[in-house]
Amino acid sequence: MYNTPFRRRLPPGPGPLDKYGNKYDFPFLQDSDEDISSTSRRSTYSDSKQGSTGSLASGRNSRNENAGLVGLKNLGNTCFMNSVLQCLSNTKVLKNYCIKDDYTFDINKRTSGMKGQLMNAYATLMCNMWKDDGYCTSVAPTAFKSQIQRFAPRFMGYNQQDAQEFLRYLLMGLHEDVNRVQTKPKPVRVDEEEDDRLSPVQKAKECWNRYIAFDDSKIVDIFVGQLRSTLTCTTCKHSSVTFDPFWDLSVPIPKRRVSDVKLIDCISEFMKEETLDDDERPSCAKCRARRRCTKSFSIQKFPQILVLHLKRFSGERYRSKLSTTVDFPMNLDLKEFSSERDNENHKYNLYGMSNHSGGVYSGHYTANCKHPSTGEWHLFNDNRVTPTSSNRVISSEAYVLFYELEKAGGTSRL
Numbered sequence: 236m237y238n239t240p241f242r243r244r245l246p247p248g249p250g251p252l253d254k255y256g257n258k259y260d261f262p263f264l265q266d267s268d269e270d271i272s273s274t275s276r277r278s279t280y281s282d283s284k285q286g287s288t289g290s291l292a293s294g295r296n297s298r299n300e301n302a303g304l305v306g307l308k309n310l311g312n313t314c315f316m317n318s319v320l321q322c323l324s325n326t327k328v329l330k331n332y333c334i335k336d337d338y339t340f341d342i343n344k345r346t347s348g349m350k351g352q353l354m355n356a357y358a359t360l361m362c363n364m365w366k367d368d369g370y371c372t373s374v375a376p377t378a379f380k381s382q383i384q385r386f387a388p389r390f391m392g393y394n395q396q397d398a399q400e401f402l403r404y405l406l407m408g409l410h411e412d413v414n415r416v417q418t419k420p421k422p423v424r425v426d427e428e429e430d431d432r433l434s435p436v437q438k439a440k441e442c443w444n445r446y447i448a449f450d451d452s453k454i455v456d457i458f459v460g461q462l463r464s465t466l467t468c469t470t471c472k473h474s475s476v477t478f479d480p481f482w483d484l485s486v487p488i489p490k491r492r493v494s495d496v497k498l499i500d501c502i503s504e505f506m507k508e509e510t511l512d513d514d515e516r517p518s519c520a521k522c523r524a525r526r527r528c529t530k531s532f533s534i535q536k537f538p539q540i541l542v543l544h545l546k547r548f549s550g551e552r553y554r555s556k557l558s559t560t561v562d563f564p565m566n567l568d569l570k571e572f573s574s575e576r577d578n579e580n581h582k583y584n585l586y587g588m589s590n591h592s593g594g595v596y597s598g599h600y601t602a603n604c605k606h607p608s609t610g611e612w613h614l615f616n617d618n619r620v621t622p623t624s625s626n627r628v629i630s631s632e633a634y635v636l637f638y639e640l641e642k643a644g645g646t647s648r649l
Contacts, residue, residue, distance in 0.1 A: 300606075300608070300609050300611075302365050302366070302367050302608075303324060303325065303330075303364060303365050303606060303607075303608075304606070304613060304620045305363075305364040305365075305371060305372065305373060305374055305620065306372060306373035306374070306615060306616075306617060306618035306619055306620050307320060307321065307373060307374055307375075307376050307615075307617060307618060308373050308374065308375040308376070308617065308618045309617040309618065310375065310376070310377065310380060310393070311393035312393045312394060312395045312396075313376075313380065313393070314395075314599055314600040314601070314617055315395065315396045315397065315398045315401055315600045316376070316380065316383075316390075316396075316401055317376070317600070317602075317615070317617055318398050318589040318590070318600035318601055318602040318615070319398050319401050319402045319405065319589055319602075319635075320360070320376065320379075321587070321602040321604055321615040322587035322588070322589055322602050322604060322635070322637050323402075323405075324361060324364055324365075324604070325586060325587050325604040325605065325606065325607055326457070326540060326586075326587070326607075326637065326639075327607035327639075328457055328539065328540075329453075329454075329457055329540075330361055330365065330607065332453055333357065333358035333361040333362065334358070334361055334362050334365050336358075337453075338354055338358055338413055338453070341413035341414075341415060341452065341453060342354065342355075342412065342413060343411070343412060343413060343414045343415075343417050345417040345418070346411075346414065346416070346417055346418075346419060347411045347412045347414065348386070348411065349382070349385065349386050349408065349411065349412055350412075351412045351413075352382055352385075352412075353382045353383060353385075353386050353408045353409060353412050354408075354409055354412035354413055355382075355412075356378050356379045356381075356382040356383075357379060357382075357405075357409060359378070359379075360374065360376055360378070360379045372618070372620070373617075373618035373619075383404070383405060383408065386404070386408040387404040387408065389404075390404070395598070397548075398589045398591065398600055398634060398635055399483070399485075399544045399589075399634070399635050402483070402542070402589075402635065403482060403483070406454055406458055406482060407482075409452075409454050410450065410452045410454040410455060413452045413453055413454065414450060414451065414452045415451045415452055416447075416448065416449055416450065416451050419449060420448050420449065423445055423448070425445075427520075431475065431520070435463070435476050435574070436575070438476065438478065439461060439463065439478045439535045439536070439574075442461070442477075442478040442479075443461055443478070443480075443536065446480050456539065457538070457539045457540050458482055458483075458538055458539070458540050458542065459480050459481065459482055459538055460480070460481050460534060460535075460536050460537055460538035460541070461478055461479070461480055461481070461534070461535040461536035462478070462479050462480075462481045462532055462533075462534060462535065463476060463477075463478055463532065463533045463534070463535040463574040464476070464477045464478075464479065464530065464531075464532055465530070465531050465532075465533070466511075466517060466528050466529070466530050467528060467529045467530075468519040468521065468522060468526045468527075468528050469510075469526065469527045469528060469529065470519065470522055470526050470527070471519060471521050471522050471526075473519060473520065473521035473522070475520060478535055481538075482542070483541075483542035483543065483544050483635075484502070484505060484541075484542070484543055484544065485505075485544040485546050486498075486501040486502055486504065486505040486543055486544065486545060486546065487501060487504045487505060487546050488501055488504075488545055488546060488547065488557050488559050488561060489501065489504050490557075490559075495559070495560045495561070495562050496559060496560075496561055496562070497561070497562045497563075498543070498561055498562065498563035498564065498567070498636075499567075501543075501545065501561060502543070502569070502572060505532065506531065506532045506533060506572050507531065508529050508530065508531040509529065509530055509531070510527065510528075510529055510530075511527065511528045511529070511530055512527045516528065533572055533573065533574040534569065534572050534573055534574060534581075535574040535575070537569070537573075537578070537580055537581055537640060538640070539639065539640050540637060540638070540639055540640070541567075541583055541637075541638040541639075541640070542635060542636070542637055542638075543635070543636040543638070544634070544635050544636075545561055545633060545634055545635070545636070547591070547634060548595065554595055555595065556594055556595050558631045559631060560629070560630065560631040561631075561633060562629060563585065563629060563633065563636055564585070565584065565585050565625055566582065566583070566584055566585075567582070567583040567584075567585065567638055568581060568582050568583075569581045569582075569583065570582075580640060580641075580642075582640070582641040583638035583639060583640055583641065584638060584639050584641060585605070585636065585637070585638055586604065586605040586607070586637055586638070586639055587602065587603065587604040587605065587636075587637035588602065588603050588604075588628065588633050588634070588635065588636050588637065589601075589602050589634050589635040590602065590603065590630065590632040590633055590634055591632055591634040592632045600634075601614060601615060601616045601617075601632075602614075602615040603615070603623060603628040605625075612624055612625055612627075612628060
């Protein structure tokens with residue numbers, strides 16, 4: 236279900252230009268930043284200048300349509316970070332949690348290793364990006380980077396990194412800083428036989444309650460869903476059901492003779508029934524022996540924000556990349572993958588994506604995001620922000636997709 240976190244080490248040296256006119260990122264090679272002073276009415280400033288979020292209150296109820304349309308300066312191969320930050324900046328519920336200071340009531344200084352410093356740095360950055368003073372076109376996320384690399388030292392320095400991996404570490408760090416559970420409960424010993432006597436719905440609720448007994452935060456409220464796994468013995472037909480939380484879904488891209496595949500095909504490939512045989516045979520609780528089994532997935536609890544990672548990189552140390560264009564819809568209906576057929580909350584709207592151009596050993600990240608207030612699409616390319624449209628965002632570069640859940644009746648939940 237999850238990929239093992241990785242770190243790609245790329246050879247130094249200059250490279251070709253991508254379609255946006257940027258040099259591809261390489262380790263220890265800092266992207267040249269354009270001089271925006273003569274082409275824009277606003278200037279670049281550091282996210283550390285404001286010091287605390289309290290001084291930014293005047294911009295928090297902004298009606299300025301340009302609010303949030305702020306680029307992020309490349310600090311040296313940090314386009315992967317900038318791309319993810321722009322997608323999260325346009326996640327309305329998370330953005331509001333930061334700029335309205337709601338997060339300050341949840342800061343966890345007891346069990347969080349960062350004692351709230353990562354969350355504070357992230358919220359300050361968001362406030363600077365959403366100020367309504369008409370002053371800056373881009374922000375240098377220096378203070379934020381210093382905090383995320385303290386939480387996850389793998390992001391120290393200026394090596395190019397993977398955007399999906401960065402997203403996972405960032406969300407986990409933010410979660411720990413605002414975890415409502417400040418006194419860890421004792422581990423619960425699960426009676427599997429008793430669990431198996433529960434109905435699937437009851438078991439799902441019990442598993443979810445066990446999870447949030449340790450991990451309960453606004454970040455979990457927003458991003459975490461629950462996956463149902465069904466294992467069926469081919470000998471006695473006994474089925475066992477387990478439930479696990481997920482922060483994102485890494486979906487494979489089916490290899491076909493046609494050049495394009497649909498996103499729903501990728502999700503189907505992830506969810507489809509597979510056979511476990513030979514060395515993979517699990518133990519059947521009823522047969523009390525290792526048996527050939529089938530295994531399939533479905534979604535028990537749909538998250539507010541669904542993050543879909545397209546598995547473009549494959550092979551040892553990600554030595555190859557699939558450049559297949561995945562046709563993803565603006566409106567995504569996942570009813571066919573719902574564990575509960577009467578669940579009405581299964582429709583999503585696309586609002587952001589992290590794109591990767593280039594190959595395995597050189598590349599550049601950008602983001603396409605829909606403004607949470609105006610609904611207009613923009614391309615975020617480090618410190619440059621340009622308008623685009625929904626019919627131009629589908630490409631072979633799409634890597635991580637962000638969908639928001641609809642309310643019943645078709646309006647945005649966020």
